[in-house]
Amino acid sequence: MKAVIFDLDGTLIDSAPDLHIAANGMLRDEGLPKITFEQTRSFIGKGVGVLVSQVMQAVGAGNDPEEHARLLGRFMDRYEGEPKNTVFYPGVVDALARLEAMGCTLALCTNKPEEPTRIALRHFDLDRYMKVVASGDTLPVKKPDPAPLLHVMRELGTDGALYIGDSEVDAQTAQAAAVPFVLYTEGYRKSPDEQLPHAHAFDHWDKLPDIVAAHFAPSEA
Ligand SMILES: O=C(O)COP(=O)(O)O
Ligand SMILES: [Mg+2]
Numbered sequence: 001m002k003a004v005i006f007d008l009d010g011t012l013i014d015s016a017p018d019l020h021i022a023a024n025g026m027l028r029d030e031g032l033p034k035i036t037f038e039q040t041r042s043f044i045g046k047g048v049g050v051l052v053s054q055v056m057q058a059v060g061a062g063n064d065p066e067e068h069a070r071l072l073g074r075f076m077d078r079y080e081g082e083p084k085n086t087v088f089y090p091g092v093v094d095a096l097a098r099l100e101a102m103g104c105t106l107a108l109c110t111n112k113p114e115e116p117t118r119i120a121l122r123h124f125d126l127d128r129y130m131k132v133v134a135s136g137d138t139l140p141v142k143k144p145d146p147a148p149l150l151h152v153m154r155e156l157g158t159d160g161a162l163y164i165g166d167s168e169v170d171a172q173t174a175q176a177a178a179v180p181f182v183l184y185t186e187g188y189r190k191s192p193d194e195q196l197p198h199a200h201a202f203d204h205w206d207k208l209p210d211i212v213a214a215h216f217a218p219s220e221a
Helices: 016-029 037-042 048-058 065-079 092-101 114-123 147-156 168-177 205-216
Strands: 002-006 104-109 130-134 162-165 181-184 200-202
Touching: 002 147, 002 205, 016 037, 016 048, 016 065, 037 048, 048 065, 092 104, 092 205, 104 147, 114 130, 130 147, 147 168, 162 168, 162 205, 168 181, 181 205, 200 205
Parallel strands: 002 104, 002 162, 104 130, 162 181, 181 200
Antiparallel strands: none
């Protein structure tokens, strides 16, 4: 099986604008100061719980667990609707269609919680491509733990795959799962691309089908 598993935020879709609007809306409700777009962007990748902790830390709102749970609830109330300012990265839909036509089996492994993942997949008509979906709360652990990625592979019934993602968390997850990692360089990573262990990298989705084809091509030997 040619299994290709994708990250969501920063890889297929640029969701940072909606996450930023939800974060600043929550802060405004609480009478707390705003954060910058760059701050929000840098807080994406480890799930909404970590994002809200980092927002609280950035505005000096402490780290009390009850306060965190309350603010997370307020954040989710604002985030969970239809995405309004989230867009595909250029070329994603064509690339997914080409991969499918090449006989690849596609799946998703994201740290975004199940409900907003479901809404985003439906909104962007991505659910038709993804045979298996693991979200941030599908298992008790999230990426960079390898369990969610291994879970997707088990559900697909394969022991080999490629993982496509944009961040340090995705690179670590793939490494821990012993799955080759393909880095999309235009997402939310904070380190230079050479510091993220990867088998291949691409900066435009037009380039991914050839990378996948070469990876799964039978070797000459
Ligand atoms: O919810 C997040 O923090 C990131 O989600 P991702 O795993 O799709 O990048
Ligand atoms: Mg990501």
